[in-house]
Amino acid sequence: MTGSEFLMQFMSGLTTAMIYFLIAAGLTLILGVLKIMNFAQGGIYMLGAYMSYTFIKLFGGTNYGFWLTLAIAPILVTAFFCVVEVFLIRRFYEKPAIYILLMTYGVLLVTYDLARMSWGWIIKTAPMPPMFQRPFEIFGLFFPLYNVFLIFMGFFIFFFIWFIINRTSWGKIMRAAADDREMTAALGINVPWVFTAVFGLGAWIAAIGGALVAPMAGLSADMGVEAGIIAFIVVVIAGLGSLPGALLASFICGEVQAFGILVLPELAIAFMYLVMVIVLIVRPWGLFGKPVIIK
Amino acid sequence: MSQVIEKNKNRMWLWLLITTGFFVLMPLWAPEMWLHLAIEIFIVALFAMSLNMILGRAGLPSFGHACFYAVGGYAFAILVVKLKLPAFIGLLAAPFISGLFAVIIGYFSIRLTGIHFAILTMGFGQIVWAIAHKWYSFTGGDDGITGIPIPAILKQPEVFYYLAFIMLIVSSAVIKVVQDSAFGQTIVAVRENRERVTFSGLKVWHHLLLNFVIAGFFAGIAGALLAMVNRSVFADFGYWTSSAAVVLMCILGGVGSFVGPMVGAVIITLLEHYISIYTYYWQMILGCLIIILIMFMPGGICGYIQEKLQKNEPGA
Numbered sequence: 096m097t098g099s100e101f102l103m104q105f106m107s108g109l110t111t112a113m114i115y116f117l118i119a120a121g122l123t124l125i126l127g128v129l130k131i132m133n134f135a136q137g138g139i140y141m142l143g144a145y146m147s148y149t150f151i152k153l154f155g156g157t158n159y160g161f162w163l164t165l166a167i168a169p170i171l172v173t174a175f176f177c178v179v180e181v182f183l184i185r186r187f188y189e190k191p192a193i194y195i196l197l198m199t200y201g202v203l204l205v206t207y208d209l210a211r212m213s214w215g216w217i218i219k220t221a222p223m224p225p226m227f228q229r230p231f232e233i234f235g236l237f238f239p240l241y242n243v244f245l246i247f248m249g250f251f252i253f254f255f256i257w258f259i260i261n262r263t264s265w266g267k268i269m270r271a272a273a274d275d276r277e278m279t280a281a282l283g284i285n286v287p288w289v290f291t292a293v294f295g296l297g298a299w300i301a302a303i304g305g306a307l308v309a310p311m312a313g314l315s316a317d318m319g320v321e322a323g324i325i326a327f328i329v330v331v332i333a334g335l336g337s338l339p340g341a342l343l344a345s346f347i348c349g350e351v352q353a354f355g356i357l358v359l360p361e362l363a364i365a366f367m368y369l370v371m372v373i374v375l376i377v378r379p380w381g382l383f384g385k386p387v388i389i390k
Numbered sequence: 391m392s393q394v395i396e397k398n399k400n401r402m403w404l405w406l407l408i409t410t411g412f413f414v415l416m417p418l419w420a421p422e423m424w425l426h427l428a429i430e431i432f433i434v435a436l437f438a439m440s441l442n443m444i445l446g447r448a449g450l451p452s453f454g455h456a457c458f459y460a461v462g463g464y465a466f467a468i469l470v471v472k473l474k475l476p477a478f479i480g481l482l483a484a485p486f487i488s489g490l491f492a493v494i495i496g497y498f499s500i501r502l503t504g505i506h507f508a509i510l511t512m513g514f515g516q517i518v519w520a521i522a523h524k525w526y527s528f529t530g531g532d533d534g535i536t537g538i539p540i541p542a543i544l545k546q547p548e549v550f551y552y553l554a555f556i557m558l559i560v561s562s563a564v565i566k567v568v569q570d571s572a573f574g575q576t577i578v579a580v581r582e583n584r585e586r587v588t589f590s591g592l593k594v595w596h597h598l599l600l601n602f603v604i605a606g607f608f609a610g611i612a613g614a615l616l617a618m619v620n621r622s623v624f625a626d627f628g629y630w631t632s633s634a635a636v637v638l639m640c641i642l643g644g645v646g647s648f649v650g651p652m653v654g655a656v657i658i659t660l661l662e663h664y665i666s667i668y669t670y671y672w673q674m675i676l677g678c679l680i681i682i683l684i685m686f687m688p689g690g691i692c693g694y695i696q697e698k699l700q701k702n703e704p705g706a
Contacts, residue, residue: 324516327509330509
């Protein structure tokens with residue numbers, strides 16, 4: 096393998112990794128703070144993609160329209176899922192885990208068929224905004240500009256969430272609520288709304304992930320189920336609720352897949368599972384997680 | 391109080407007799423299509439009951455139980471198709487192979503509870519699915535294994551009906567005996583207060599693992615029966631949505647009651663069969679059902695009925 100081939104493969108792996116990260120980051124946040132598994136996360140991602148497809152079409156596929164779409168579509172999807180959280184999920188945080196697991200699965204099924212009802216069964220593709228319809232040159236190699244933008248956005252989202260959680264007073268409240276619900280409530284903080292905000296932030300990340308993927312992938316209802324399982328695997332490898340872990344896990348999965356395909360093309364997505372097997376056997380609590388063994 | 395229990399017990403035996411009699415006599419009058427549906431219900435009911443040993447009795451939310459179902463099916467198919475063994479040996483061996491998988495997966499996941507347990511079981515289930523889905527030379531990949539030969543006599547739906555029925559009755563009797571034994575009571579005690587059981591000198595971990603393995607064993611029987619009746623097996627039997635569906639059956643029927651999972655299995659199978667005739671959007675209906683169920687009837691149907699009965703009993 097020559098250097099340029101290596102670089103091309105590395106960049107394509109990095110693009111995949113960033114898509115995985117955008118899918119998984121919201122789930123990581125929700126798992127870390129709310130301690131729930133949200134199966135609907137894949138559905139949020141899918142709705143984000145479909146919604147931005149509609150808006151990009153509505154704005155006639157212009158540059159301007161693309162940026163406007165990125166601002167509007169994820170917010171709409173987020174608003175919808177905040178309502179879902181308030182009415183369907185909120186009251187089960189303190190109940191056995193199985194209720195929320197099953198509830199979010201039910202929400203996923205509903206979004207799945209909602210998408211098929213609203214956007215039909217045929218695979219859709221959103222037009223690429225004109226400003227990204229040219230290649231990007233590094234070291235004499237040409238690479239789709241949009242992929243570079245996507246990689247940039249992945250890192251941007253990572254720092255954005257990291258900043259919110261670790262460097263703002265909101266983040267402090269979130270961490271406090273995650274750590275000790277009752278104590279935080281006793282300090283006069285409305286914990287249920289903090290949880291709604293965290294759920295909303297997690298949903299927004301998944302929705303913007305979907306919106307960013309819309310111009311470069313075929314959209315179908317099945318992408319939600321697929322994305323759900325990708326988010327799940329990344330989170331398991333990362334260690335539940337660890338954001339840097341999610342970034343590293345996505346990076347490993349993306350690159351293992353990009354280079355693995357050269358050796359064993361028939362395995363494709365199964366490479367993620369391979370990484371998961373190794374991690375589960377060596378460190379069942381994930382790369383960055385803490386052991387939660389109960390005797 | 392004891393009179394109430396006695397009365398309920400008598401009533402329970404009566405109901406058991408009526409339903410058993412109904413199903414024993416069913417092939418005499420029912421059309422063939424109903425028999426096929428009934429066979430499916432028996433298999434799925436057994437599957438749901440095996441999950442309830444983990445979900446209801448031990449209180450651990452397993453989201454990878456379909457993996458043992460698929461392993462049972464694949465074990466049967468591979469033994470019969472690749473090794474050319476007779477079908478009954480396949481049916482006998484499949485649950486043990488499922489049990490073996492349960493030992494491995496249980497070894498890693500049984501130390502955890504709540505959401506961590508759910509995620510780990512689901513993770514292992516997905517790994518098994520991925521292996522079945524990709525290993526073409528051994529499991530047939532995403533084409534699955536089709537055309538599994540079974541003895542000619544089992545091709546008659548009446549005969550298979552009785553086979554599945556007897557398997558269900560025998561298995562549920564065994565599950566009932568296990569649940570009522572000291573071992574089964576310990577599992578419930580662990581669910582209620584793990585620490586106390588530990589301090590009373592019992593090895594919690596051994597009990598939970600054995601319970602997990604028994605559940606995997608019965609899921610294996612159900613899987614082998616399913617492979618037998620369809621004469622084919624596919625990786626998607628073990629996909630996580632299949633695990634979620636069986637969790638739904640248990641919750642719908644009621645995890646706190648012995649017959650709950652069976653009731654859930656009957657309802658979901660019938661709904662799926664009849665609703666998917668009328669609409670493509672079956673998942674939407676299923677999703678709404680889940681939401682309504684968890685919002686308004688978290689104890690499931692049997693839990694709801696029990697609650698009503700207790701209210702109506704004088705002096706209870």
